[in-house]
Amino acid sequence: xxxxxxxxxxxxxxxxxxxxxxxxxxxxxxxxxxxxxxxxxxxxxxxxxxxxxxxxxxxxxxxxxxxxxxxxxxxxxxxxxxxxxxxxxxxxx
Numbered sequence: 001x002x003x004x005x006x007x008x009x010x011x012x013x014x015x016x017x018x019x020x021x022x023x024x025x026x027x028x029x030x031x032x033x034x035x036x037x038x039x040x041x042x043x044x045x046x047x048x049x050x051x052x053x054x055x056x057x058x059x060x061x062x063x064x065x066x067x068x069x070x071x072x073x074x075x076x077x078x079x080x081x082x083x084x085x086x087x088x089x090x091x092x093x
Contacts, residue, residue: 003060003068010057013079017050020086027093035093042089049082 001009021043028039056075063071 001072003063003065006068006072007057007060010053010060010075013075014050014053014057017053017079017082017086021046021050024086024089024093031093039089039093042085042092046082046085046089049078049085053078053082 024039024043024046028036028043031039053075056071056078060068060071060075
């Protein structure tokens with residue numbers, strides 16, 4: 001996969017992550033008390049995972065062609081980590 005295709009794929013996955021976080025934030029607004037606090041903490045953790053994906057996207061934009069595969073590998077690991085976190089939160093709340 002070339003750098004241009006990866007850039008588009010990364011951006012789509014980051015946008016999807018953003019929308020997933022927004023769904024959880026909307027759900028949090030409907031809650032109160034300890035459950036809301038717990039969800040807000042989990043959302044913050046998930047946001048940090050998304051931020052990590054953002055950093056790999058930026059790294060991709062600034063990387064040489066030789067480094068593209070390495071960045072892709074790191075991004076995909078971060079994506080899996082994000083998805084696992086989202087699934088865990090979705091099941092808990």
